[in-house]
Amino acid sequence: MRLPNAAHTSRSWRIHELTPDFRLEDVWALPTPGGRDDFPRLVELISSSDPSRSSSAAVRTLFAIRWTIGGLLGWDGRGAGEGSPRSTLRDRVPADLRQSSSPSFEALPFTPLYWIEDEWAAEIVNRTVHAIMHLGWVPDQTGAYRGQMAVLVKPNGLLGVAYMAAIAPFRRLVVYPRILRELGRQWRARAAEATPMHA
Numbered sequence: 001m002r003l004p005n006a007a008h009t010s011r012s013w014r015i016h017e018l019t020p021d022f023r024l025e026d027v028w029a030l031p032t033p034g035g036r037d038d039f040p041r042l043v044e045l046i047s048s049s050d051p052s053r054s055s056s057a058a059v060r061t062l063f064a065i066r067w068t069i070g071g072l073l074g075w076d077g078r079g080a081g082e083g084s085p086r087s088t089l090r091d092r093v094p095a096d097l098r099q100s101s102s103p104s105f106e107a108l109p110f111t112p113l114y115w116i117e118d119e120w121a122a123e124i125v126n127r128t129v130h131a132i133m134h135l136g137w138v139p140d141q142t143g144a145y146r147g148q149m150a151v152l153v154k155p156n157g158l159l160g161v162a163y164m165a166a167i168a169p170f171r172r173l174v175v176y177p178r179i180l181r182e183l184g185r186q187w188r189a190r191a192a193e194a195t196p197m198h199a
Contacts, residue, residue, distance in 0.1 A: 001180075002172065003027040008134075008150040014114070015121050015134045015152070018092045022132060022152040025164070025195065029175060030135075030147030031184030034191070039137035042147045043103065043120050045186060049179075050107035056178040062170055068106045076109065077125040089113055089123055089132070128163040 008027045009016075032042050051063040070076040093114055102112035102120065110122040110133060118137040123130065132152040139145050155161045 001012050001029045001150070002176075003029050008136075009146065011136065011138070013119055013121065013134065013136060014094075014097060014116065015132065015150075017094065017154050018089050018113070018121075019132060019139055022130075024149040024154045026130075026172065026176075027151075028128075028149045028180065030149055031180060032147040032187045034145050036145055038145065039118060039120075039135075039147075041190065042135060042137070042187075043115060045183065045190070046133075047103045047105050047110075047122075049183075051179065052107065055181065055182055058174050059178050059182075062175060066167075070126070073127075087125055087130070114186075117186070127156055127159065127161045 005024050007029075008024060032038075032045075034041065040120055051059050052067075054063075055062050067076070088111075090113065097114035097116065100115045102115040102122075102185075104112065105122070108124075109126075110124050113121040113123055113132075115121075120135045122133050124133075130153070132150075134150040134152065135148070136148045137145050138148050153164060153180070156165050
C-alpha cells in the first residue's frame with residue numbers, strides 16, 4: 001500500500017543526512033509483519049529478488065523492456081551515470097555507517113550503502129536517474145513491526161525528468177502492487193519454513 005510522504009519524512013532516519021538534494025518519489029508499506037529482530041530477513045529477501053523471474057507476467061515484461069531499451073541506448077553500461085560529483089552517495093556516508101555490512105544484490109543493479117538495526121539503503125546510478133531504495137523497520141500500534149520502503153530520486157537532466165514521468169503510472173499501478181503482493185507471499189512462505197513443526 002502506498003503511504004503519505006510523511007510516513008518517511010516524519011521519522012529520524014539516517015538517510016535524511018545523505019539525501020537533502022533528492023526528491024522523495026513515493027513511500028510504501030510492505031506486507032512483511034514480524035518481530036523486532038526480523039529486519040535482516042527483509043533485507044536478505046529484497047537483495048535476492050529478481051524481477052525477471054517474477055510470478056507476474058506484467059512485471060517480467062516491463063523489466064525486460066526496460067533492460068532492452070537501456071542496453072540499446074547505453075543507459076546502464078559501465079560508466080553510465082558516472083563522471084559527476086553526484087555519481088555516488090558512498091562518499092557522503094558517515095564513518096559510523098561505513099562499518100556496516102550488507103548482502104550484495106543478486107540481480108538488480110543496486111549497490112548497498114549501509115545497514116543498521118532498523119534501516120537499510122542502496123543506490124542505483126545510470127544515465128536517467130540516481131535513485132535510492134530505503135528500507136525501514138517500523139512498529140505498528142500493536143507492538144509488531146513491518147517493513148517500509150521509500151524511493152528517493154535525482155533525475156539526470158531532461159532525459160531523467162522525462163523518464164521518471166513516463167514510468168510513474170507503470171510503477172505505481174502495475175509494478176509495485178504486483179511486486180509487493182509477491183513479496184508478501186515470499187515473506188509468509190519463509191516465515192512458515194522458519195516455524196518449527198510440532199508433533
